Amino acid sequence: xxxxxxxxxxxxxxxxxxxxxxxxxxxxxxxxxxxxxxxxxxxxxxxxxxxxxxxxxxxxxxxxxxxxxxxxxxxxxxxxxxxxxxxxxxxxxxxxxxxxxxxxxxxxxxxxxxxxxxxxxxxxxxxxxxxxxxxxxxxxxxxxxxxxxxxxxxxxxxxxxxxxxxxxxxxxxxxxxxxxxxxxxxxxxxxxxxxxxxxxxxxxxxxxxxxxxxxxxxxxxxxxxxxxxxxxxxxxxxxxxxxxxxxxxxxxxxxxxxxxxxxxxxxxxxxxxxxxxxxxxxxxxxxxxxxxxxxxxxxxxxxxxxxxxxxxxxxxxxxxxxxxxxxxxxxxxxxxxxxxxxxxxxxxxx
Amino acid sequence: xxxxxxxxxxxxxxxxxxxxxxxxxxxxxxxxxxxxxxxxxxxxxxxxxxxxxxxxxxxxxxxxxxxxxxxxxxxxxxxxxxxxxxxxxxxxxxxxxxxxxxxxxxxxxxxxxxxxxxxxxxxxxxxxxxxxxxxxxxxxxxxxxxxxxxxxxxxxxxxxxxxxxxxxxxxxxxxxxxxxxxxxxxxxxxxxxxxxxxxxxxxxxxxxxxxxxxxxxxxxxxxxxxxxxxxxxxxxxxxxxxxxxxxxxxxxxxxxxxxxxxxxxxxxxxxxxxxxxxxxxxxxxxxxxxxxxxxxxxxxxxxxxxxxxxxxxxxxxxxxxxxxxxxxxxxxxxxxxxxxxxxxxxxxxxxxxxxxxxxxxxxxxxxxxxxxxxxxxxxxxxxxxxxxxxxxxxxxxxxxxxxxxxxxxxxxxxxxxxxxxxxxxxxxxxxxxxxxxxxxxxxxxxxxxxxxxxxxxxxxxxxxxxxxxxxxxxxxxxxxxxxxxxxxxxxxxxxxxxxxxxxxxxxxxxxxxxxxxxxxxxxxxxxxxxxxxxxxxxxxxxxxxxxxxxxxxxxxxxxxxxxxxxxxxxxxxxxxxxxxxxxxxxxxxxxxxxxxxxxxxxxx
Numbered sequence: 027x028x029x030x031x032x033x034x035x036x037x038x039x040x041x042x043x044x045x046x047x048x049x050x051x052x053x054x055x056x057x058x059x060x061x062x063x064x065x066x067x068x069x070x071x072x073x074x075x076x077x078x079x080x081x082x083x084x085x086x087x088x089x090x091x092x093x094x095x096x097x098x099x100x101x102x103x104x105x106x107x108x109x110x111x112x113x114x115x116x117x118x119x120x121x122x123x124x125x126x127x128x129x130x131x132x133x134x135x136x137x138x139x140x141x142x143x144x145x146x147x148x149x150x151x152x153x154x155x156x157x158x159x160x161x162x163x164x165x166x167x168x169x170x171x172x173x174x175x176x177x178x179x180x181x182x183x184x185x186x187x188x189x190x191x192x193x194x195x196x197x198x199x200x201x202x203x204x205x206x207x208x209x210x211x212x213x214x215x216x217x218x219x220x221x222x223x224x225x226x227x228x229x230x231x232x233x234x235x236x237x238x239x240x241x242x243x244x245x246x247x248x249x250x251x252x253x254x255x256x257x258x259x260x261x262x263x264x265x266x267x268x269x270x271x272x273x274x275x276x277x278x279x280x281x282x283x284x285x286x287x288x289x290x291x292x293x294x295x296x297x298x299x300x301x302x303x304x305x306x307x308x309x310x311x312x313x314x315x316x317x318x319x320x321x322x323x324x325x326x327x328x329x330x331x332x333x334x335x336x337x338x339x340x341x342x343x344x345x346x347x348x349x350x351x352x353x354x355x356x357x358x359x360x361x362x363x364x365x366x367x368x369x370x371x372x373x374x375x376x
Numbered sequence: 377x378x379x380x381x382x383x384x385x386x387x388x389x390x391x392x393x394x395x396x397x398x399x400x401x402x403x404x405x406x407x408x409x410x411x412x413x414x415x416x417x418x419x420x421x422x423x424x425x426x427x428x429x430x431x432x433x434x435x436x437x438x439x440x441x442x443x444x445x446x447x448x449x450x451x452x453x454x455x456x457x458x459x460x461x462x463x464x465x466x467x468x469x470x471x472x473x474x475x476x477x478x479x480x481x482x483x484x485x486x487x488x489x490x491x492x493x494x495x496x497x498x499x500x501x502x503x504x505x506x507x508x509x510x511x512x513x514x515x516x517x518x519x520x521x522x523x524x525x526x527x528x529x530x531x532x533x534x535x536x537x538x539x540x541x542x543x544x545x546x547x548x549x550x551x552x553x554x555x556x557x558x559x560x561x562x563x564x565x566x567x568x569x570x571x572x573x574x575x576x577x578x579x580x581x582x583x584x585x586x587x588x589x590x591x592x593x594x595x596x597x598x599x600x601x602x603x604x605x606x607x608x609x610x611x612x613x614x615x616x617x618x619x620x621x622x623x624x625x626x627x628x629x630x631x632x633x634x635x636x637x638x639x640x641x642x643x644x645x646x647x648x649x650x651x652x653x654x655x656x657x658x659x660x661x662x663x664x665x666x667x668x669x670x671x672x673x674x675x676x677x678x679x680x681x682x683x684x685x686x687x688x689x690x691x692x693x694x695x696x697x698x699x700x701x702x703x704x705x706x707x708x709x710x711x712x713x714x715x716x717x718x719x720x721x722x723x724x725x726x727x728x729x730x731x732x733x734x735x736x737x738x739x740x741x742x743x744x745x746x747x748x749x750x751x752x753x754x755x756x757x758x759x760x761x762x763x764x765x766x767x768x769x770x771x772x773x774x775x776x777x778x779x780x781x782x783x784x785x786x787x788x789x790x791x792x793x794x795x796x797x798x799x800x801x802x803x804x805x806x807x808x809x810x811x812x813x814x815x816x817x818x819x820x821x822x823x824x825x826x827x828x829x830x831x832x833x834x835x836x837x838x839x840x841x842x843x844x845x846x847x848x849x850x851x852x853x854x855x856x857x858x859x860x861x862x863x864x865x866x867x868x869x870x871x872x873x874x875x876x877x878x879x880x881x882x883x884x885x886x887x888x889x890x891x892x893x894x895x896x897x898x899x900x901x902x903x904x905x906x907x908x909x910x911x912x913x914x915x916x917x918x919x920x921x922x923x924x925x926x927x928x929x930x931x932x933x934x935x936x937x938x939x940x941x942x943x944x945x946x947x948x949x950x951x952x953x954x955x956x957x958x959x960x961x962x963x964x965x966x967x968x969x970x971x972x973x974x975x976x977x978x979x980x
Binding site for chain 1 (some may be wrong): 450650815821825832879881884885886889890909927936938940941945946948950
């Protein structure tokens, strides 16, 4: 087994604005099962960060426990990382974000880490609108513990060695919408042409960006009886829209029929250009997004694409009026303003 | 594009760039792996089957394989294939017991070989095991032809020539040395069933400029003839000031030999600029390393002779340019230069001559003085007469002569069995999975980042005082291993089965050199542009699969694939597999049973 990837790259590999190639965004060789959807998501993150010319040292990768949570080792090898306790990634991400708002926080989690043990953590990160990208690599199975059904397994879905699941699945996109997530998308690991621009849009978004990525487990859940297999998703996938991420101050080149394209301008001046495939979805309406999710679900279809964006919502720092300076840069003088300042504060509460 | 037909052996053959480029199609990666494993004799035999003179070629080959080597496209320099070949010759043990058995009972058919150079010896090597009686005629006292007479000993020691020509002569060839054939007619009347002409291109071109007739001291030589005289010990010294005219490998051999015979002031003069020289870059490098200046853009005008003695040579400086259709133009500048010397060596090309072939035998000749020879069968217009080596199409190189010898031997065998010469037997091929376990291959799939190793040389001081001291020392076992590890194992092919693919993208994500793409099918030009990294190198093919589940196709750009096997390692369904492709050209001696692995069978 190869633990190392050869050092040679294609001599014509393109370079980004920083002069980096995708090699500079790679991590260690994956130790996940061959063919795991999670590896494709890692590759999509590498591609998105490369294309956006993100400085690797400005990124923090955070994860919990599970197959999904191993993946930050396999991308952005030159970035910061924190592998937390099972399900506790949202707290660590929130804390890190409070300490230094100038980083890009990429949280990686799975359906077990998010929808079971970490559910309480997840919902609070959502409602606080922590400025981060939260990717849930959702395969509907507990891969690391040999293939038990997870909380996102659909009713009737049967894994390789399991029984048909009898319990109601948690729809993470729906929950995120209900709790006030300001960017919600659903995608598929096997469709990078959709996933890469969605990740770029999520990075550009200021606030909590949730991407649920259906990511087949080749070892335990890529069978005909499963609703999260490569074949099932390919046959049942429906796109609400196709997404183009247009960087700040660059020309929009993709042309669609008038009236079918919606452009959302983000805080940094970039534009998310959404080519609507279903005119019934209003991506500025939570209710519309929720209705569409259930509508498609009733037709046995998996709705993918960007489902909801609120580019103007206040992220947590704005709501709490916190300092823009990273905590590590604050001196004793600012952190301990003295008895007089304390007295003033105490006065306010008498 | 249409799906690639990998059942056609030529597709995978072309992926093995070195083997494809080799005129004799030596299975290069196969023997390099054996060198890495320390199995030098096995590596030698694989070479010997294909190119007959591994020790000689490991020192002198023009190495068309090396510019073709994939490693040269991935990093700067190719694998030192040629010098690895020398390693297996240097380090093998006695291989004589592994040479083919020669039937005691002959088949009654007699073949005459004219010349004992690489092509004729190859014919003997291929036909002796089949029971033919072979008479070999050579004007010189020993076998080897060009290899012995025109390659100086400091590049190719005599013992190596003796050993490798000996393997063939010892098969029972009736060799007649010091015997120049003066008449083809007489030979044919002698009743030979077939005649092979492998007389090489023995004469170098002369340059009869003003002053040539006046010099009486024998100081203007045709380079190849002068080298032959040195090789046979007739000439042992050179004067102080020597000029060599010409920019090919023979010129490089001449000037370095002159230096070793005592010349102190040797200059090479060429009509072209240095970067238009035809000599191999490494020969030019070695020449300059010995301190010999190469003066460019000098067109010879006149021999300056006083009282019959050569005193120098005058040149005109020219301006060199190329026309749009690639023709060289030499424009005189009027500027003259005289260079003093007391010997001139001419290395300005070789010419063919067949004064001994009567023109009424049915052997037709071209305008350029060469016989009309079929470039596949090597048969002349007189069916029982075959040509090969430099005698067939003019000066090429040793490995080409060997390849032509194999082809001619096959033709002679077919001819004498009354078969159609145009129906060449297909190559023997073998494609075997290298999978040893779930993530384990039977070859060293990891790609080393080591740079090419230089071959150590003897001390310059020691080298230039004798033309018998071999300059290159050859790799030692450790360096040979490290150099062998640089080989990318291009013969371990990536084999794709579209029906097993689940389009998980694992291969595309892991491929270090981004040579894989899932895409909708298009015409080749459009397809090349839309790959993950566009495929601009048109000399390298695209592999195109049949449709996978979603109707897309898998496209692989063969250009810089490292054959690291990671695509197959990361494939959950074994849609990719690494399979070793062995391609063995069919020759006279294995035409009946080419199992693509005759040597391997012997080895086991």
